[in-house]
Amino acid sequence: MDKKCLTTALPFLSRLDKERRKQFEEYFETAPQWLLESMRIEETEKESIIFYEGDDVRTVCLIGEGMVKVTNCSLQGMSYSHRPFTKVYAYGGMEILMEVQEHSHTLETITPCTVVKIPRKIFEHWLQTDIAALKRESKLMGEYLFEQACSSRDFLFLQGSSRLACLFSDWYENYAENGILRIRLVRQELSDYTGICVRSVNRCIKKFTGDGYISRRGNVIEINRKQYLLLKERAGEVFKEAI
Numbered sequence: 001m002d003k004k005c006l007t008t009a010l011p012f013l014s015r016l017d018k019e020r021r022k023q024f025e026e027y028f029e030t031a032p033q034w035l036l037e038s039m040r041i042e043e044t045e046k047e048s049i050i051f052y053e054g055d056d057v058r059t060v061c062l063i064g065e066g067m068v069k070v071t072n073c074s075l076q077g078m079s080y081s082h083r084p085f086t087k088v089y090a091y092g093g094m095e096i097l098m099e100v101q102e103h104s105h106t107l108e109t110i111t112p113c114t115v116v117k118i119p120r121k122i123f124e125h126w127l128q129t130d131i132a133a134l135k136r137e138s139k140l141m142g143e144y145l146f147e148q149a150c151s152s153r154d155f156l157f158l159q160g161s162s163r164l165a166c167l168f169s170d171w172y173e174n175y176a177e178n179g180i181l182r183i184r185l186v187r188q189e190l191s192d193y194t195g196i197c198v199r200s201v202n203r204c205i206k207k208f209t210g211d212g213y214i215s216r217r218g219n220v221i222e223i224n225r226k227q228y229l230l231l232k233e234r235a236g237e238v239f240k241e242a243i
Contacts, residue, residue, distance in 0.1 A: 009036040012064050012114050023088040024064075030132045038122045042115045046184075050091075050107040050115060057103055059117040060092035066113030067175055071192060072105040086174040087140065094141050096124050110183070160196035161204045165231045167193055168214065168221075172228040181223040185216075 006028055007013050013021050028036070041064070044050065050061055053072050070091075091107050127134045158166065167190070172181040187201045194201070205221075208214045213230050215222040223231070 005033065005036060006031070009039050010041065010064065010116060012041070015065070020088075027062075027088045027136065030130050031126070032130075035118065035122060035126050038118055040117045042117060044109050044113045044115050046109055046111050046113075048109045048113075050109065051103050053103055053106045055103050056101060057092045057095045057120050059119055060090040060096070060123045061107065062088060062090055062116040062118075064114035064116055067110040067171075068113060069108050069110055069189065069193070070105050071108065087143070089140055089144060090118075090123065090137065092120065093123070093127075093137050094144075096120065096127065097138065097141060110189075160194065160200045161207065162234065163194040163196060164190065164201070164204045164208070165213070165234045168223055169228060169232045172223050172231075176223070176228070179225050181221075181228070183221050185219045185221050 003025055006025060010024065013024055016024070044066075046066075050068070092103065095102070095104060127137060168181070171183060175181060175183075185205070187198045187205075190201045190205075191198045196204075205214070208231075209216055213223075213227055213234070215224075215227070
């Protein structure tokens with residue numbers, strides 16, 4: 001596939017960093033023209049639901065820019081947010097490979113996002129007629145599920161504050177801009193990600209702020225490079241002690 005054709009179909013690629021753009025180019029390396037023509041780009045506001053768990057899979061979605069969270073309901077109706085998968089990934093592709101008709105989780109934006117949507121039937125036809133695309137999608141799905149399994153296992157060994165330190169470290173590595181990570185503080189969301197109660201989240205945020213691990217600007221948490229290294233060191237030391 002000509003890279004110019006992909007850039008024409010996805011103009012936002014010119015705004016991405018080299019690594020992220022390369023991921024898109026590799027993902028759609030064998031994409032036919034009819035697939036590119038089926039794509040629809042949507043600019044989505046922060047805190048918007050792209051689809052709910054249980055919705056019919058009508059389109060697959062790829063995140064071009066921005067942060068999203070993946071949540072599903074577990075035992076007793078509690079919500080659990082998965083560790084974010086930062087590579088180019090087709091949300092809804094897993095359900096297609098598994099021949100499932102409904103989304104297995106809820107996808108919600110954290111920041112404003114650029115979302116690429118492809119109709120299910122067209123995406124499914126691409127996988128059925130392109131073995132390279134099928135292998136690539138299967139590999140990404142396997143990586144995604146493996147990362148989730150490892151993350152869940154790691155969290156079993158960590159106390160609440162160390163879980164939060166791991167989460168902030170991950171977010172910094174993947175979403176910091178110009179050396180600064182800025183995230184809006186929503187305690188319930190942090191609770192969903194880490195599996196600790198909101199009260200514990202409050203205590204951790206207060207302690208992290210007092211110890212200099214994070215900075216606060218109203219309802220926004222800011223983490224610079226030095227603070228990121230402190231958080232990463234803290235999480236690593238506690239994990240070594242736990243195992």
